[in-house]
Amino acid sequence: MDFDNKGLRFSKRKRVAAVCVLAVLALACAGFGTALKRPLSVRRDTFAMGTLVRISVCGRNKAELEAAAAAAEAEISRLEELFSVHIASSEIARINADPEKEGGHTVSAETYGLLKLALKEAEETGGAFDPTIGAVVSLWGVGSERARVPDGAEIQSLLDKTGWAKVRLWQTSNAAKPSETIYRVSAGGGQKLDLGAIAKGCAADGAARVLRGHGVKSALINIGGDLTVLGKSPRGRDWRLGLQLPDGPHGEYFAVLAASDAVIITSGAYERYFERDGVRYHHIFDTKTGRPAKSDLVSVTIVMGRLEAEGNAARCDALATALFVMGFEKARAFLRAHPEVQAVLAAEGGEGLEVFITEGLKNRAELSKGTTLKADAGEKR
Ligand code: ADP
Numbered sequence: 145m146d147f148d149n150k151g152l153r154f155s156k157r158k159r160v161a162a163v164c165v166l167a168v169l170a171l172a173c174a175g176f177g178t179a180l181k182r183p184l185s186v187r188r189d190t191f192a193m194g195t196l197v198r199i200s201v202c203g204r205n206k207a208e209l210e211a212a213a214a215a216a217e218a219e220i221s222r223l224e225e226l227f228s229v230h231i232a233s234s235e236i237a238r239i240n241a242d243p244e245k246e247g248g249h250t251v252s253a254e255t256y257g258l259l260k261l262a263l264k265e266a267e268e269t270g271g272a273f274d275p276t277i278g279a280v281v282s283l284w285g286v287g288s289e290r291a292r293v294p295d296g297a298e299i300q301s302l303l304d305k306t307g308w309a310k311v312r313l314w315q316t317s318n319a320a321k322p323s324e325t326i327y328r329v330s331a332g333g334g335q336k337l338d339l340g341a342i343a344k345g346c347a348a349d350g351a352a353r354v355l356r357g358h359g360v361k362s363a364l365i366n367i368g369g370d371l372t373v374l375g376k377s378p379r380g381r382d383w384r385l386g387l388q389l390p391d392g393p394h395g396e397y398f399a400v401l402a403a404s405d406a407v408i409i410t411s412g413a414y415e416r417y418f419e420r421d422g423v424r425y426h427h428i429f430d431t432k433t434g435r436p437a438k439s440d441l442v443s444v445t446i447v448m449g450r451l452e453a454e455g456n457a458a459r460c461d462a463l464a465t466a467l468f469v470m471g472f473e474k475a476r477a478f479l480r481a482h483p484e485v486q487a488v489l490a491a492e493g494g495e496g497l498e499v500f501i502t503e504g505l506k507n508r509a510e511l512s513k514g515t516t517l518k519a520d521a522g523e524k525r
């Protein structure tokens with residue numbers, strides 16, 4: 145995630161994608177009108193987590209929809225204030241200021257829960273996703289005015305300070321109030337946390353929970369192009385959601401997915417980067433080298449059913465980043481071992497994009513002209 149305001153390059157791209165996706169929604173709502181006489185759709189746009197956030201809700205009661213969308217937006221801001229490394233008062237920034245603090249830091253249940261999931265995903269992906277990449281991310285400064293290519297020694301000295309295995313999470317109870325749980329965190333090796341690759345997903349989970357709590361049945365949450373859809377589209381059909389063509393014109397899709405109650409999250413090297421001497425340095429790092437991952441993939445989209453479990457969007461977010469770092473072969477092996485995770489892996493082919501689509505998505509994906517299926521795309525996992 146790009147919590148600062150310097151990621152406008154990719155935000156702009158994603159903003160256009162978002163507008164196109166919402167054009168789909170708008171059409172759907174127009175259809176809703178004829179079916180139910182009083183069509184209503186409410187949309188809220190804001191800038192949060194370093195990107196455009198758009199919440200669109202469809203239903204019958206305008207005041208209720210407005211209240212629901214406002215509450216979902218407030219939830220995203222609340223979570224950003226807990227997790228952002230760019231907000232000095234956030235819980236993550238506080239830990240980073242003194243990672244090895246004696247006795248650890250006390251954090252909210254939300255931060256504890258997200259760190260717990262982040263450690264689980266780090267383990268599950270063999271460290272391809274690693275929430276302790278913070279020092280490396282800040283050294284390179286991709287997306288900021290101080291972006292630069294550091295020398296090998298600088299990178300090495302910070303790599304020694306990454307590694308999720310040294311983060312400790314534990315719970316105690318409040319001596320004065322035994323029913324109250326206290327959540328604690330410490331980073332034993334002085335690691336700096338960065339939840340940029342998982343927090344937008346967590347915010348989407350939070351927003352979805354709030355919308356459902358308000359009785360919303362049909363909605364689309366778009367956080368910088370990462371999509372969560374509630375229910376079916378207002379026409380009672382699957383939503384049709386475009387996947388941005390990497391490095392293509394804004395809003396041009398290489399595939400459209402049909403989905404309802406789902407999370408669709410994409411990571412790619414085209415989203416945020418700088419160039420020096422003709423080389424592109426992007427914002428997704430290989431934790432083994434401390435350099436932008438040399439992936440043979442250009443984008444990874446992870447898809448899961450939203451209702452299968454709370455926390456799905458956060459997991460999808462972490463996995464999109466991790467599978468990008470892994471590259472095609474390792475990502476495929478991961479997908480074989482995790483049949484609950486559906487994905488679209490896109491690589492540069494000779495003439496356009498080549499995509500691998502997991503079995504569960506095969507009937508839901510429509511490829512655009514110029515996109516071809518990889519030969520083994522239909523293999524059973
Ligand atoms: P985006 O924020 O563009 O949607 P990602 O979800 O892939 O993209 O998150 C990228 C962000 O995550 C980076 O800006 C950085 O803060 C952090 N990050 C980069 N590489 C890793 C990694 N290997 N593991 C965990 N976090 C990472």
Ligand code: MG
Nearest residue numbers: 341461462465
């Ligand atoms: Mg991610």
